[in-house]
Amino acid sequence: MMPERADPIDKRSRPATLRDVAQLAGVSIATVSKSLNGRDHVRPETRERVLRAAEKLNFAPNSLAQGLLTGRTGTVGLLTSDMEGRFSLPVMMGAEDAFGTGSTSVFLCDARGDAIREQHHIRALLGRRVDGLIVVGDKTDPRPSLGHAFPVPIVYAYAPSDDPRDISVISDNVGAGSLAAEHVLSCGRRRIAYVSGDVTYAAARDRVEGAVQTLGAAGLELLGGEALYGAWTEEWGRGAIRTLLARFPDLDAVLCGSDQIARGALDALRESGRSVPSEVAVMAHDNWVPIATQARPPLSTIDMRLELVGRRAAELLFEAINGEGRGGIHSVATKLVTRGSTALV
Template identity: 35%
Template sequence: MVDRIKSKNEPVTLLDVAREAGVSPSTVSRILNGTAKVSDDKRKAVETAIAEMKFEPNQLAQGLKSGRSMTIGIVVQDISSPFFDETLHGVDDGLKGTGYASVIVSGHWNADEEASRIKLLLARKVDGIILLSGRIADKKVLEFALDKPIVATGRSLNSKTAVGFKLDNVHGAYLAARHLIELGHRRIAFVTGPANNTDAAERQEGYQNALREANIPFEKNLVAEGNFHEASGLLAINRLLETQQQFSAVFAANDLSAYGVRLGLYRKGIRVPEDISLIGFDDLPSSLYTTPPLTTIHQPLYDMGLLATKTLLGLIAGNEVDTTLPGLELIARETTRRMR
């Protein structure tokens, strides 16, 4: 027990915790900072003392002593997008209880702007950066990571200070197209993502791979350009319908585009899935509540944000990191049905 009686309102100090746990104050400090290599018994004693005494460390003071700002920077591309919103939920949960706060900026899908935002975050002395997608070159990301560690999504990076997480878009799109093919569809329209976007190109590749495997000819006139937003899906399906081509299914390169496609079909009196089947890609939370609920490819967006945060904090602390991310999977709901 502590060797003096503390008043009810007097805060518990690090020295009190050290006395209670029977270790030195420096050991408690190093355990809190994640830099101590101590026995399991000592660590448990410190953790027990912290819990019983309800010790709340001064995170700012800890940061100043360790040379850290206790902030991380997050670069998103579109703050209003539900795609990034789901990932940010994972980031937020990953930071809970760590003492770290986040600073969020937007790159707006512009490589120069992304670079400018990263420089801004580095100037503010963040301890690390999470880069969610984007168009800045990998080489430039690695250069920035020489200053502070960076974890990036949508990229294949693996260095001591830069780690990337990249999902298999080709395989995910293949699963989507194959699902429609297995339901008997042969003429499958495809609404693309934006030009010069890697994810969009890979999803079109997966779509074409599934057609090729099933010996279905690829028809360029069944492909309509989109840009991953609802309005582009609406415009794309209108263009396809205006050509009066026959197709029984539509694969939209993401869920937002699929929402636009669904609206366009509804306005033309075309039923989903009775007349045309529809599948998206992402499995955004709202896709469960469309009318009818959208069949889609599930991306572990929340898990990606959570893992990116844990990985970045591991890089900051100099610890080994586990970069295993769940894969993509088909979520069959009510917008697809077997051909009759």
């Protein structure tokens, strides 16, 4: 004879419904609903009884039913093109964080930069009746707009949409370049070179532009008259430094397009017998913590505040869901992080 399955560990026990709670509390399901949702017109002691019953049954309302009824699901789609990307991740974290504290849940989709896959995911998300969409890019270059034929609002984060009517949030790369230049100027440097990354990246060009502007305002220009563009690698950082030292033996600061480039720069400077920061200051971008802090010396760098980009995107999406969409590009200010590579002389 089989023992009865009274095991509370039974994984497949059906979740409690309003009906179960109503039965236990001896009231109607309407009353349970009102009690649980804090509606008026329920006697305090009835409400109390209902709450206890719900507690005992470990009742959690079925969001599907609620969503079906109210038209709001409290879910949002996060469409990323590259989960490996160091840049899209913090943005995702910021967004998840901003939503997570409330009652909104995030659907994660990785399209791998494939437009077909992206369409597939969007269709699935729309089928799940998300209240909105955040599209996270992995580089700062504008991406194609998804258009406006959607039943829900869309916010683009990190990579802005190429349609100015869309809502986009980016970090301010021009401002970042300015900040970097300002910092080395304030450290008393005047013979400043720039080793940038891949010239096809908007982020590379924007950061250079900011630096050039700021130097210009101080009556200076970059050593050699322009930035050296190359690759986002340490190797390029090393090679560029060797070239620069040959041409400008008296350079006293190097602005680098990324932390990785800066690490290469540090290595090449050390191997050329230049001491950092006393002879040459090195300034980086991105604040990729494991890279920046493990460098010798640790890197001063510009933090792009990507979590803030994600958080801002979440907020703007929320507003748009509530009908207050504000198209255009919203730019998040970056932040200087000083470490040993630029310490004042």
